[in-house]
Amino acid sequence: MKAVADKKKAKNIPEYIIYMYQMEDLLRVYNFNMEDIRQYVISHYPISEAEKTEAAIWFAHLAFEMKKAKVEETGHLPVTQELVDQLASLHWTLLKTDKDYFDLYQNAKPHLIRLLLEAGENAPKHEIQIAINAIYGQLLARLRSREVPAEILEANDSFGDILSYLNWIYFKQKESKTRQN
Numbered sequence: 001m002k003a004v005a006d007k008k009k010a011k012n013i014p015e016y017i018i019y020m021y022q023m024e025d026l027l028r029v030y031n032f033n034m035e036d037i038r039q040y041v042i043s044h045y046p047i048s049e050a051e052k053t054e055a056a057i058w059f060a061h062l063a064f065e066m067k068k069a070k071v072e073e074t075g076h077l078p079v080t081q082e083l084v085d086q087l088a089s090l091h092w093t094l095l096k097t098d099k100d101y102f103d104l105y106q107n108a109k110p111h112l113i114r115l116l117l118e119a120g121e122n123a124p125k126h127e128i129q130i131a132i133n134a135i136y137g138q139l140l141a142r143l144r145s146r147e148v149p150a151e152i153l154e155a156n157d158s159f160g161d162i163l164s165y166l167n168w169i170y171f172k173q174k175e176s177k178t179r180q181n
Contacts, residue, residue: 105162112130
């Protein structure tokens with residue numbers, strides 16, 4: 001679990017964010033009961049005992065951080081949300097400076113507006129959060145064998161395009177900063 005998270009964080013920030021949301025929800029489903037997590041989740045992974053111990057420690061740390069941040073029932077870890085905010089900041093910059101990104105955004109914009117209007121007062125604080133929430137919602141629907149409406153599938157295709165582009169630029173900038181240091 002930690003290894004999966006680390007791998008995603010090193011290669012695909014939007015996937016990492018969605019994975020962390022999934023892990024937060026997993027802890028919530030088991031009411032932060034680490035014995036249940038060990039018995040019903042960790043024990044079923046085909047990993048060594050040492051890796052299972054490491055996974056249990058990682059889940060315990062996530063549980064501790066969620067309680068500390070008071071996101072036991074709703075919300076997300078601040079460290080994860082900081083990454084969402086970084087993608088949103090990058091989004092706003094690229095809209096002004098990158099025609100290719102702007103074109104991708106134009107495809108996603110009608111879907112973003114529709115979802116924003118549907119959310120009303122409960123709307124997330126920015127468009128990137130809307131896109132991530134929509135893709136995460138699709139993942140949850142599929143895990144529960146629920147049908148996903150065609151308009152959400154279409155929206156998520158366009159959201160996937162903008163999130164992929166943001167991920168590419170995010171790592172390109174990170175690599176550039178590493179070279180400068």
